[in-house]
Amino acid sequence: MYFGSVKFFKHVIVVVTILLIAVPAVFCFILNSKLSKSEDENRRLRDDISEYRLSEHANTYEADEFYSLYKDCLSDKEGFLRLVSSEDLSMYKSAAGLDGTVLTSSYSTKSTTEAVTAAPATSSETESGTVNDDTEPEITTTDVPHAAYESLYPELYAEVPDDIVYDLDMDYVYLTFDDGPSRYTENILYYLDAYDIKATFFVVPDGTDESNARLKKIADKGHTIGIHTATHEYNKIYASVEDYLEDFKTAYDRVYAATGIKCNLFRFPGGSINDYNTEIREDLIAEMTRRGFIYFDWNVDSSDALGATWTEMYNAVLSQTADVNRAVILMHDYNGGYNTVLVLEDIIKALISDKRGYKLAKLTESVKPIQF
Numbered sequence: 310m311y312f313g314s315v316k317f318f319k320h321v322i323v324v325v326t327i328l329l330i331a332v333p334a335v336f337c338f339i340l341n342s343k344l345s346k347s348e349d350e351n352r353r354l355r356d357d358i359s360e361y362r363l364s365e366h367a368n369t370y371e372a373d374e375f376y377s378l379y380k381d382c383l384s385d386k387e388g389f390l391r392l393v394s395s396e397d398l399s400m401y402k403s404a405a406g407l408d409g410t411v412l413t414s415s416y417s418t419k420s421t422t423e424a425v426t427a428a429p430a431t432s433s434e435t436e437s438g439t440v441n442d443d444t445e446p447e448i449t450t451t452d453v454p455h456a457a458y459e460s461l462y463p464e465l466y467a468e469v470p471d472d473i474v475y476d477l478d479m480d481y482v483y484l485t486f487d488d489g490p491s492r493y494t495e496n497i498l499y500y501l502d503a504y505d506i507k508a509t510f511f512v513v514p515d516g517t518d519e520s521n522a523r524l525k526k527i528a529d530k531g532h533t534i535g536i537h538t539a540t541h542e543y544n545k546i547y548a549s550v551e552d553y554l555e556d557f558k559t560a561y562d563r564v565y566a567a568t569g570i571k572c573n574l575f576r577f578p579g580g581s582i583n584d585y586n587t588e589i590r591e592d593l594i595a596e597m598t599r600r601g602f603i604y605f606d607w608n609v610d611s612s613d614a615l616g617a618t619w620t621e622m623y624n625a626v627l628s629q630t631a632d633v634n635r636a637v638i639l640m641h642d643y644n645g646g647y648n649t650v651l652v653l654e655d656i657i658k659a660l661i662s663d664k665r666g667y668k669l670a671k672l673t674e675s676v677k678p679i680q681f
């Protein structure tokens with residue numbers, strides 16, 4: 310065989326043919342193997358989380374296990390969100406029994422509105438000061454003289470010291486969690502514990518054993534418990550000052566029964582200024598103040614109850630906190646609050662980092678209220 314001979318060209322043709330077949334085949338094999346691995350990994354993630362969700366122990370799932378699960382799953386957080394938020398979302402949700410606010414992202418084919426609609430009732434609040442609701446609130450104007458409220462609930466007074474000296478240290482910021490306790494309360498407590506941070510929970514106690522046990526845990530950890538509401542039904546509680554007081558008293562008594570704590574602090578559902586309390590706002594605030602209760606609104610909104618992704622929450626909290634003094638940060642401890650749990654540690658780490666240097670503390674009577 311020599312160059313140019315027939316035999317030489319035959320060999321060349323055979324070799325080229327083999328290369329044309331073999332090389333793509335090898336590439337295909339490698340690619341397929343990678344895709345298969347990726348698919349396996351995705352399936353594993355879904356299975357893990359489904360297992361977690363469906364577990365009868367979900368409510369008491371060990372927080373550190375949850376944390377390691379989260380870390381494993383979300384080494385590429387955005388990628389994971391994209392995965393479960395697009396075509397896989399409905400399958401993921403039905404497999405895992407998730408409600409609609411979980412893991413929606415900007416890549417999601419589901420709109421935020423849909424997500425919030427699918428969420429439990431307590432998560433549909435916006436607490437942004439303007440509550441979006443198609444139904445007009447039915448507010449009855451109260452013409453009861455102010456003095457008439459005094460005869461109601463003669464025991465319902467805050468026990469606040471007369472000589473409060475406000476701590477105005479500008480380095481303090483305050484994490485607050487509304488609407489709890491929930492199935493995520495323990496996860497939130499875990500992260501607060503891990504960084505030795507105290508926070509504030511404005512709660513919606515329902516009087517059940519489960520709710521009472523979680524309230525007790527919050528109290529035992531030394532966090533501040535404030536009253537939010539018993540029902541969280543804007544139309545009812547803001548129908549009149551009397552209706553508000555009745556709801557408040559119910560929540561107040563339930564917290565006391567569960568923890569032995571008489572709350573002095575509270576947060577109005579929807580904030581102190583909302584579309585539902587227009588007619589009674591002035592009287593209501595006057596009456597609650599007369600009873601010594603101190604309300605806190607917020608000046609940083611994580612937007613977690615609006616279905617924000619963890620990235621959106623992270624950016625919202627850090628950017629807004631930089632713009633205000635003594636940030637009171639609104640977050641939620643509610644059953645749709647999966648993203649809140651996911652982002653909480655990152656937010657804490659960023660706030661206390663050397664770069665920002667904030668000190669995180671709980672609200673007390675000595676913190677000058679942030680009010681709208």
Ligand SMILES: [Zn+2]
Nearest residue numbers: 434487488578
């Ligand atoms: Zn609320």
